[in-house]
Amino acid sequence: MPAMRVPPADGRLVLAMDLGASHLSVALVDGAGELYRPQAFDLTPSPDPVKILSQVISAARCLLTGQRDEVGRIAGAGIGVAGLVDPRAGRVLSASNLGWANVDIGNVLTGFLGLSVRVDNDARLATLAEAIHGAGRGCSDLLGLWIGTGIGGGLILGGRLIRGASGTAGEIGHLPLIEDGPACSCGNRGCLEALAAGPAIAAAGREALARAKRKGIRSALRELCGDDPAEVTSRLVAAAADRGDPEARAIFVRAGAHLGAALAGAVNLLNPERIVVGGGVAGAGEHLLAPARRKLAERALAPPGGTVRVVAARFRDTGVLVGAGALVLGDY
């Protein structure tokens, strides 16, 4: 099976944008995946798309101002959005963290920027970036998994980017794992996202903190957060795990096991060659990935489970931009 083809490195550039729930990044990207003048901004989420899109447009325009030479080399623009996207229509179907439904972002941005704009899901673009320039290079069958506030994913199967019938393929965060498990952002219970994303890990960290305080046990977690539950984030739990805090490590072991069970299901269903895991929560590294690999090995069928490798993503915060560049230059 052929690996994903690579876009030509022919000097063309892409205006790349990454629109998250609370952040916006923009940069120019070339065919080698290099970023030029990347800029990141905080966003206040707003259900009014005009407020958000005006920030996107001014950030994009600032990037281009006074760069006449580079502007002449721009082949188009690409934007990754944290939500369900219809890439063919250039439309955001729903972005629960932004509070959006049915926003025709492609046409609006095309109109204001004077460039053809391709819109896609952010996790899918980050997966594309890993497939072409990162930890998934050379794979024909790749699953990307991005764990932050939510869990998104991207699929490359048979050397092709998979979008599904209406453009929303990849939502691995909503594999059902525990019947009547904890409530999920999607309205159901026991989805992977409700068990292993940032909020689940932070909540488990706050429970561990309360237990330690109640029992009068000193812990790295207590020290790091100054005994303040409001300070407990998944990142802080990871820092406590780094210092050897057994409760913090156990939190990642449990989350990793849920992740591994979901990966086993996906591996049985899709038989990928490699799985790339990224996003803020994946910053916990082996605290999360080692138990995920163990559970995956235990639960997956023998041939697909024995051949798949689970690796950390190459790109930390810039994968969506790199992927948006590849999307436009490679026309995937």
Next chain:
Amino acid sequence: MPAMRVPPADGRLVLAMDLGASHLSVALVDGAGELYRPQAFDLTPSPDPVKILSQVISAARCLLTGQRDEVGRIAGAGIGVAGLVDPRAGRVLSASNLGWANVDIGNVLTGFLGLSVRVDNDARLATLAEAIHGAGRGCSDLLGLWIGTGIGGGLILGGRLIRGASGTAGEIGHLPLIEDGPACSCGNRGCLEALAAGPAIAAAGREALARAKRKGIRSALRELCGDDPAEVTSRLVAAAADRGDPEARAIFVRAGAHLGAALAGAVNLLNPERIVVGGGVAGAGEHLLAPARRKLAERALAPPGGTVRVVAARFRDTGVLVGAGALVLGDY
């Protein structure tokens, strides 16, 4: 997204074979999916591949004997096997019901039949048959699900048959659904197959029978099996449900809900346009499919869940043969 392309109906024929755990079927298939002289045999499973393959070879040779005119039109042979298959190598990696591991069936059959032989997974070929000639026609993104003694599946995404990195993609029966649920044939617990395949439904039927006997309640299930637990199969439970037996209906409602939860996970991950459900247990029809659709609607994300249709397969017992024909003629 383009629908799956259709093989040419140019008069060529395929020698098609379907090798299950306890049955063997052979036929000639043309480009329109028509079968000529289909024949079915019972097989005694044997871990010795020679015993099984000699039956396959003699059935195939019988089919061709004295059919000189048709033999001249045969483009090649295709066989679907109930197990994990590496289609590129023509090898059965493992077939737990046959008790096989690593059997180079492609080369053996090619040698004995004097035809080039393509080997693939039976559920994948049945899905291909539905995509080209059956209930999945016109779809670019199709999930096929075959529920019998086990649960297999096939994937068509972006208009292409998906096989995965080592050829085993589609094993939807081993999506984990219930942590510490009932034991599965794969050695794990709580997989879809352990909750909704034939043996799970028969086991639930035997429990219902025991309860009814203990409480002295008359029921359609009791009548149909003559109070003999050994007579309770998933087919008999379906017959009892047809007669209105509330316990039998409840068994399918529970199995259908598990099926729907697995479909929700697959729909979120893959965003198919249609899902085709077939196999012996699917003969229960709406007893199984109606609760599956309800749970799917409840659990899937809004856009992919709202657009997907769950339909019954067109082919009952002949899908693998029709798919084997399409495989060779269409070179998928």
